[in-house]
Amino acid sequence: MPELPEVETIRRGLEQGLVGRRIVDVEAAPDRLRKHGPCAWTEMAGTTVTRIDRHAKVMRWHFDSGHQASVHLGMTGKFLFSPPDEPVRPHTHIRWFLDDGQELRFTDHRRFGWFALHPPGAPPMDTDHYGPDALDAAWTPAMLEVLLRGSRAPLKAFLLDQTKIAGLGNIYACEALWRARLSPRRLASNTPSSKVALLLASCQDVLQDSLAAGGTSFNDYVDSIGEKGSFLFDVAVFHREGQPCPRCGAEIRRIVQSGRSSFYCGGCQR
DNA sequence: ATGATCTCCTGAGCGC
DNA sequence: TGCGCTCAGGAGATCA
Numbered sequence: 001m002p003e004l005p006e007v008e009t010i011r012r013g014l015e016q017g018l019v020g021r022r023i024v025d026v027e028a029a030p031d032r033l034r035k036h037g038p039c040a041w042t043e044m045a046g047t048t049v050t051r052i053d054r055h056a057k058v059m060r061w062h063f064d065s066g067h068q069a070s071v072h073l074g075m076t077g078k079f080l081f082s083p084p085d086e087p088v089r090p091h092t093h094i095r096w097f098l099d100d101g102q103e104l105r106f107t108d109h110r111r112f113g114w115f116a117l118h119p120p121g122a123p124p125m126d127t128d129h130y131g132p133d134a135l136d137a138a139w140t141p142a143m144l145e146v147l148l149r150g151s152r153a154p155l156k157a158f159l160l161d162q163t164k165i166a167g168l169g170n171i172y173a174c175e176a177l178w179r180a181r182l183s184p185r186r187l188a189s190n191t192p193s194s195k196v197a198l199l200l201a202s203c204q205d206v207l208q209d210s211l212a213a214g215g216t217s218f219n220d221y222v223d224s225i226g227e228k229g230s231f232l233f234d235v236a237v238f239h240r241e242g243q244p245c246p247r248c249g250a251e252i253r254r255i256v257q258s259g260r261s262s263f264y265c266g267g268c269q270r
Numbered sequence: 271a272t273g274a275t276c277t278c279c280t281g282a283g284c285g286c
Numbered sequence: 287t288g289c290g291c292t293c294a295g296g297a298g299a300t301c302a
Binding site: 280281286 | 288289290291292293294295296297298299300301302
């Protein structure tokens with residue numbers, strides 16, 4: 001489940017292997033992904049990706065033709081560089097044939113991801129409704145506090161809301177709340193002022209720590225070269241129901257909030 | 271207007 | 287062993 005650190009790791013991998021390479025040809029199955037933008041993917045043939053940036057979990061590819069593509073990996077989206085003779089895996093939706101003889105392949109078996117190609121002069125608006133990227137240096141506790149006070153959702157739902165703070169997913173929302181010693185059930189608007197700075201720092205630190213470790217390697221996450229995350233990132237509560245809290249020893253609980261699992265320590269998260 | 275729920279999709283994991 | 291059921295979850299659509 002790629003979240004911000006995983007997407008950033010993949011973005012860096014693509015920056016190494018894709019940027020500056022001419023795309024000789026593209027083979028695509030247009031109906032296999034849930035959203036593919038106004039342009040046919042084959043319009044990428046003959047272009048070169050000049051830059052890749054990222055907002056939250058969405059990558060933006062810039063082409064020398066002026067096209068731009070928004071890319072979301074959903075739950076299971078993956079990019080893999082492959083030699084051309086490598087067998088094509090099931091659920092491969094796009095293949096880019098590069099001028100160095102390599103292929104880049106996009107696979108996504110659950111098809112929650114999207115690859116939206118937009119024409120020159122019509123920049124994608126896919127993330128216009130997003131809040132600032134969680135790692136944006138411009139964040140201040142005061143900004144976060146305004147958003148918290150204006151919400152009636154539980155803290156966990158608040159952190160998952162990409163229109164407020166963009167980039168956190170289920171894993172890091174759980175982990176950030178644990179670090180801040182805040183219960184996922186607490187209403188966002190009831191977050192004590194004295195805790196807002198800690199919550200912001202916890203969100204950013206958990207993402208930075210994971211990024212430093214190459215992304216959490218849960219389930220089937222791999223970076224663009226096909227390597228698993230280095231797995232150095234230590235998860236305190238996520239998927240650890242029934243185990244002792246590494247901080248206070250109380251049992252880690254699992255509850256369902258807005259249809260998603262929240263893991264937290266009933267002992268030290270208030 | 272806001273938050274909760276439903277929906278998409280498929281493989282993994284489980285019980286019988 | 288193998289079938290079939292449930293679950294996971296990002297985020298847009300829909301409901302309350």
